[in-house]
Amino acid sequence: MSNELRIAVLGVGMMGADHVARIQSRIAGARVTVINDYVIERAEELAATIDGCRVVIDPIDAIADPEVDAVLLATPGPTHEKQLLACLEHAKPVLCEKPLTTDAATSLEVVKAEAALGKTLIQVGFMRRFDAEYVELKGLIDSGDLGRPLVGHCVHRNPSVPSHFDSAMVVKDSLVHEVDVTRFLLDEEITSVQIIKPLPSSKAPEGLQDPQIAVFSTESGRHVDTEVFVTTGVAYEVRTEVVAELGSAIIGLDVGLVRKSKPGTWGGAITPSFKERFGQAYDVQIQRWVDAVVRGAESGNYVDGPGAWDGYAAAAVCEAGVSSLETGERVQVAMVDRSSI
Ligand code: ISE
DSSP states (O other): OOEEEEEEEEEOHHHHHHHHHHHTTTTTTTTEEEEOSHHHHOOOOOTTTTTOOOOOOSSHHHHOTTTTTEEESSGGGGGGGHHHHHHHHTTTOOOEEEEEESHHHHHHHHHHHHHHTBBBBBOOGGGGGGGGHHHHHHHHHHTTOSSSSSEEEEEESOOOOOOOOOOIIIIIIIIIIHHHHHHHOOSSOOEEEEEEEEOTTTSSSSOOSSSEEEEETTSSSOEEEOOOOOEOSSSOOEEEEEEEETTEEEOOOOOOOOOOOOOOEEEOOOOOHHHHTHHHHHHHHHHHHHHHHHHHHHHHOOOOOHHHHHHHHHHHHHHHHHHHHHSSSSSOOOOOOOOGO
16 A cells, blocks of 8 residues: 555545535545546546546446555445445445445445455445534443433434435435434444425425434434425434433524624524534545544454445335335335344
8 A cells, every 4th residue: 555545436426526525634644546427528637637547447347446545335235245346345445325236235335245255345425423513422322321222313404405316315315414424323233214205395396205204213222203304495404312211402493603694684604514513524425434444454453444234224114214205104124133144
């Protein structure tokens, strides 16, 4: 490995391009040496702005490239399985934006392939685990000061989503974060999911079930509900409240600076999207991943954060969620026992 970690970024749409900018400007000890995207001009345009960076047209060649020490996957979900297996085959540590893969069966294949290697190479981009407010909430829960958590209430609102977003994507692309937050905060698996379908917003595209209410139950019998509403037209709002035996705690109130001024107004700025709300979390996530990859050669653990198992668990819960969306029934989550891997 050269002095700086040489990263290939695969997929430079909104998130991938954001990560390239982050690595080049705010992350220590790493640089982008290879860019790949199915829109070749987009890849070339971005690569031209970075010294020593080139485009590799085939994603598998980009992974195998000798000038690549680690891979950041921000490609569309359906391509992840093949690309993750290639990372494992070439022993390249990889940070994979969610989803790990698009269904539980292929996610499990990835989990097994990594386990067979005897090295931990896959980290999944559930960035909320690196957000200061989530970290503080987790610390409070783990301290025991709130007592035993019983219930969670979450809100996940986006001002808008791309036009290809359908009702299942509300579950797999948006609600998936609450799936991970629930597992992260409560340290247990989700065992069943029910999706309730309120009156859809007249502002949502025809056929999109928006908002949705999801109710998770966990192994120990706790309940976490989430309102997901992805076409509010207002702001990016993510709140999580945990209600426990000795009190409750809430994050995401998004109050920041509140101003009072003439002519008789008060208030602050709204958060437009997840890039602003979780910008720092993405920075911390990528820096800690880079540091873990650099340390990994000694320990065989190239990950500092959620791994392939967390991606598999999220895929299994979302699969149950999509099935509940269709039937309206509570659906059990089908997952293998971790000890069987
Ligand atoms: C998007 O893909 C994300 O991952 C955001 O964090 C989430 O809030 C949004 O709803 C998704 O569409």
